[in-house]
Amino acid sequence: MSFQTDPRVDADESVATDPESEPLVSVENLQTYYDTGGIRSSNPVKAVDGVSFEIERGETLGLVGESGCGKTTLGRTLVRLERPTGGSVAFDGTDITTLSGEELTAWRKNAQIVFQDPDSSMNDRLTVGKIVREPLDSYDWKTPRQRRARVRELLDLVGLQPEHYYRYPHQFSGGQRQRIGIARALALNPDFVVLDEPTSALDVSVQAKILNLLEELQAELGLTYLLIAHDLSVVRHACDRIAVMYLGNIMEIGEAEQVFTEPANPYTRTLLSAIPSPDPTVDRNRIPLRGSPPSPRDPPAGCPLSTRCPMKVRPDKWDELSEDLWHALDVLQDILRERSKRADNLPTQIRRRVGLEDPTADFATIRDSVFEDVSVPESVATELDETERRLAEGGEPAALEYLRERFGSDCDAVFPDDHAVDATGRTSRCHRHREGDDESTAVDRGRFGR
Ligand SMILES: Nc1ncnc2c1ncn2[C@@H]1O[C@H](COP(=O)(O)OP(=O)(O)OP(=O)(O)O)[C@@H](O)[C@H]1O
Numbered sequence: 001m002s003f004q005t006d007p008r009v010d011a012d013e014s015v016a017t018d019p020e021s022e023p024l025v026s027v028e029n030l031q032t033y034y035d036t037g038g039i040r041s042s043n044p045v046k047a048v049d050g051v052s053f054e055i056e057r058g059e060t061l062g063l064v065g066e067s068g069c070g071k072t073t074l075g076r077t078l079v080r081l082e083r084p085t086g087g088s089v090a091f092d093g094t095d096i097t098t099l100s101g102e103e104l105t106a107w108r109k110n111a112q113i114v115f116q117d118p119d120s121s122m123n124d125r126l127t128v129g130k131i132v133r134e135p136l137d138s139y140d141w142k143t144p145r146q147r148r149a150r151v152r153e154l155l156d157l158v159g160l161q162p163e164h165y166y167r168y169p170h171q172f173s174g175g176q177r178q179r180i181g182i183a184r185a186l187a188l189n190p191d192f193v194v195l196d197e198p199t200s201a202l203d204v205s206v207q208a209k210i211l212n213l214l215e216e217l218q219a220e221l222g223l224t225y226l227l228i229a230h231d232l233s234v235v236r237h238a239c240d241r242i243a244v245m246y247l248g249n250i251m252e253i254g255e256a257e258q259v260f261t262e263p264a265n266p267y268t269r270t271l272l273s274a275i276p277s278p279d280p281t282v283d284r285n286r287i288p289l290r291g292s293p294p295s296p297r298d299p300p301a302g303c304p305l306s307t308r309c310p311m312k313v314r315p316d317k318w319d320e321l322s323e324d325l326w327h328a329l330d331v332l333q334d335i336l337r338e339r340s341k342r343a344d345n346l347p348t349q350i351r352r353r354v355g356l357e358d359p360t361a362d363f364a365t366i367r368d369s370v371f372e373d374v375s376v377p378e379s380v381a382t383e384l385d386e387t388e389r390r391l392a393e394g395g396e397p398a399a400l401e402y403l404r405e406r407f408g409s410d411c412d413a414v415f416p417d418d419h420a421v422d423a424t425g426r427t428s429r430c431h432r433h434r435e436g437d438d439e440s441t442a443v444d445r446g447r448f449g450r
Pocket of ligand 1: 066
């Protein structure tokens with residue numbers, strides 16, 4: 001599914017005169033927050049938190065990231081099943097974020113979505129013909145006879161038989177049901193299709209067939225895809241470019257092969273390191289992420305990955321600390337963060353008032369076990385004593401704030417810029433790419449290899 005520009009077309013001229021050379025989808029600082037009304041409105045779920053990218057005509061852009069990072073929300077926002085809370089999406093030059101009523105209904109024909117689980121979006125009591133015809137009926141497309149003919153054409157297009165028209169979805173296998181879902185999505189001849197994990201509910205043997213079908217349809221109909229996937233090997237082979245998402249942000253975006261062979265962002269590296277190598281003689285160093293993802297209601301102040309990043313920048317002042325001690329400090333912060341997520345996370349005074357335990361009660365035990373095998377210099381021991389005092393006064397948030405202040409760096413405090421990381425236009429959001437930061441120092445290698 002490769003997108004190539006025609007070398008015979010002069011680039012400058014084409015930009016000026018040919019709207020076809022413009023990206024089909026241009027996303028600028030897009031935000032989709034949930035729970036923006038009611039009592040929780042001051043602290044919404046920031047499912048998509050300011051992303052910018054483009055999708056070229058005829059291209060397949062892959063979207064990957066851990067569960068809950070915002071992939072589905074982003075896909076649904078691009079086809080206006082969700083209304084964004086900020087930013088813009090230009091589709092073929094039109095800002096679709098502000099469309100409503102009839103304009104929105106008319107536009108929706110251009111952009112469709114194929115769901116992971118076709119069953120959830122199909123009425124099992126309708127025949128396949130009726131299911132595929134639904135969008136044509138709702139848009140009052142041509143005559144009923146022409147609609148029936150269009151459905152037969154669509155069934156043929158996705159590899160189903162004419163006689164399937166009168167059968168019911170439960171009479172089909174998972175792969176065939178996904179073909180029905182694809183036929184329905186294509187009924188109104190869209191330009192753009194969001195494929196939300198279209199093969200992850202299917203058997204491995206069927207997955208490749210559906211991906212091949214999608215590729216053939218793309219070539220035949222000139223479709224543009226956003227392919228959301230958990231399985232990185234799927235995106236490697238099916239996509240032209242890949243966007244890697246974490247906690248509502250795009251951490252890296254670039255050509256698929258480049259992202260796979262030379263991942264620039266620490267998050268991409270951790271994701272790729274988790275794929276088992278098909279060659280058992282290749283020793284791929286697994287790079288685990290510590291802890292669990294932060295809540296999208298309360299993302300970290302600096303880099304989204306800062307609470308888990310294995311490559312976090314260390315302030316110069318602590319350069320001399322051993323790797324083991326630095327790691328132990330990270331672990332201590334992870335423990336405090338996990339504790340602070342618990343429901344009993346209330347300032348100490350309130351906890352005591354309502355009869356809950358003293359948050360410092362087990363700090364000494366935690367401290368002993370985390371720093372058991374490392375030598376702690378006086379300078380760090382003093383900071384840990386003060387951390388304990390802050391914990392007693394203001395609970396985990398106050399202790400964490402203190403540790404961030406004393407041991408944190410820009411990673412904890414400043415949202416990183418997007419940096420160009422190669423000549424193909426790939427970008428990565430990480431302070432490590434700033435001029436002067438050398439990511440291959442021994443300290444970083446030690447931490448990253450952990
Ligand atoms: N309708 C909703 N109301 C409130 N929060 C929501 C809603 N839909 C999603 N979320 C939250 O938004 C965040 C992003 O969810 P989303 O489904 O977009 O992630 P995802 O990357 O697609 O996950 P998965 O791979 O598991 O499908 C999650 O924290 C999720 O709980």
